[in-house]
Amino acid sequence: MQRKLALLIGIGALTVLLMLRWDHVMTLVNLMSSKQPSAEPELPPDTITPIPGSRHLMVSAFKDHRLGGAIRVSSIICRQELQPLYCVLCANTDAKAVGALNQCAFSQAKVDVHSESFGFPFVTSDVLCMSPALQQATHVSITANPYANLTFLSIHNQEVKESFRYNFTVCISSLFGEYNNALQFAQTMEMYKLIGVQRVVIYNTSCGPDIEKILKYYRKEGMLEVVPWPIDKFLTPSTGWKYDLHPGDIHYYGQLTTLNECIYRYMYQSKYLLLNDIDEIIMPYKHANLEKLMGTLQQEHPNAGVFRFENHLFPKTQFDDSGRFRLPRWRSVPGVNILEHVYREPSRKDVFKEWKLIINPRSVEQTSVHSTLKQFGLVFKVPSDVCRIIHVREPRQAQLSKDQLFVDKKLWEFEELLIPSIDRALNESGVL
Incomplete structure (x- = not known):
């Protein structure tokens, strides 16, 4: 009886955890959808964009084919205030799909702070995003606050080239x-x-x-x-x-x-x-x-x-x-x-x-x-x-x-x- 009760409690806890995580993702996607339900992603007006919920900044995004297609976001990170950051990767193949649940993925980012800073608090860094289900991503946003308004960067270097301009x-x-x-x-x-x-x-x-x-x-x-x-x-x-x-x-x-x-x-x-x-x-x-x-x-x-x-x-x-x-x-x-x-x-x-x-x-x-x-x-x-x-x-x-x-x-x-x-x-x- 006790074993059955413990099993039921464990299943219930896992269900709640999964529901909370799904609710977190759905809230993020719904916020994006409600903001621009049928428009191209909001792109930055400048070459430097604040990362919501932080003092960090993002600059530009590139697909790195040497790292299995990871999305590398050139960034400036305040190293004293490093916190979990999240990637929102979207495939905008028809120019109207950003915000649709089956076109966006939300995942935790990996932050690679460069080893050279010359002692300054804000450091050149790479924020790396990887989602195998979204190798066709065209836009990315980085955020520390999933409830914030998001600005998306276009992802460049989509194709490997062997000849150069x-x-x-x-x-x-x-x-x-x-x-x-x-x-x-x-x-x-x-x-x-x-x-x-x-x-x-x-x-x-x-x-x-x-x-x-x-x-x-x-x-x-x-x-x-x-x-x-x-x-x-x-x-x-x-x-x-x-x-x-x-x-x-x-x-x-x-x-x-x-x-x-x-x-x-x-x-x-x-x-x-x-x-x-x-x-x-x-x-x-x-x-x-x-x-x-x-x-x-x-x-x-x-x-x-x-x-x-x-x-x-x-x-x-x-x-x-x-x-x-x-x-x-x-x-x-x-x-x-x-x-x-x-x-x-x-x-x-x-x-x-x-x-x-x-x-x-x-x-x-x-x-x-x-x-x-x-x-x-x-x-x-x-x-x-x-x-x-x-x-x-x-x-x-x-x-x-x-x-x-x-x-x-x-x-x-x-x-x-x-x-x-x-x-x-x-x-x-x-x-x-």
């Missing part, structure tokens, strides 16, 4: 602080064209009026994609890389998030990605262009998917004595004339080298600024005599005199094509 794409992490270094930016863009870059992606928080004109010019030309990045509407971004020195909610205007987002955005659009800053040029020294460089490197290191390049600093305080490229027509353009700065600081063995990267995006899962965090292939450090970064900026070794620096006139080799193309960009953009 671009061979080389540069990912520039962020523009902020009314950045207006127009001359150096135009020179860098034109230099990249000459060595084989077909696409540049910039995440823009704010920029100055002259940079705005040049961005418009390159967008119209088709070389540039500008991704709005209003991180300052949601968090207090740091203007530096180290929390103790540059306080804020998130590292350097969300640089780590934008770099990782760019990898997935262009995973099936570009054969290679260059991950570097706006004032840097990854320059081949033994090859005519990037295609020949990477052809050689990939042949010599077929299992490598990440190539690291050493940063070499050209102090903008040291000028070429000849004045050969001190062109009068450029004097009215704000910014640094990189052709005047041919003196390079010596490399220091005892100091951290600020490597930058060329990657096969399909070989990388997560990246930091100077190295990848998770990758599927090998990593190769490219010798600096083969290829190095030309980085014109404030000196790091200001105590060195000019005769203690190396003369490096690599950019001058492109003078015949470079100067007219810079002039054309400055004129047609309206900056000159």
Whole structure:
């Protein structure tokens, strides 16, 4: 008798538990249905979207075929307030099905907080969703509160591609602080064209009026994609890389998030990605262009998917004595004339080298600024005599005199094509 009673109590408890869980799912779906019973899913008006019931943010969503079709949502997570998050995956094949019970799945998400945060409380993260019954999902939402109004992200990278629109794409992490270094930016863009870059992606928080004109010019030309990045509407971004020195909610205007987002955005659009800053040029020294460089490197290191390049600093305080490229027509353009700065600081063995990267995006899962965090292939450090970064900026070794620096006139080799193309960009953009 007691055994029968215990069995009945157990069955009853299980029934109640199942009813409660079903009621939880049905409530969520009904809320979605009542909000938009016969419309396309509500999409975010911006590139950053708050996750309901939390301080976290979601950015964009991609299908990761390397992980069995998991949906990867690029996100920014407050690591001190990590809580259970849930995925709502919907198949919107007929553009009217979101909210229908047989078209949506609700499941707990896996949160993968990136190991690199530089000490800041808000960290680049991946929210991973997996529902075998919904491999055809077209939209996803992340929530900590199933009763909240949901905003859905379109799921990109639905298909694996073996051919790519671009061979080389540069990912520039962020523009902020009314950045207006127009001359150096135009020179860098034109230099990249000459060595084989077909696409540049910039995440823009704010920029100055002259940079705005040049961005418009390159967008119209088709070389540039500008991704709005209003991180300052949601968090207090740091203007530096180290929390103790540059306080804020998130590292350097969300640089780590934008770099990782760019990898997935262009995973099936570009054969290679260059991950570097706006004032840097990854320059081949033994090859005519990037295609020949990477052809050689990939042949010599077929299992490598990440190539690291050493940063070499050209102090903008040291000028070429000849004045050969001190062109009068450029004097009215704000910014640094990189052709005047041919003196390079010596490399220091005892100091951290600020490597930058060329990657096969399909070989990388997560990246930091100077190295990848998770990758599927090998990593190769490219010798600096083969290829190095030309980085014109404030000196790091200001105590060195000019005769203690190396003369490096690599950019001058492109003078015949470079100067007219810079002039054309400055004129047609309206900056000159």
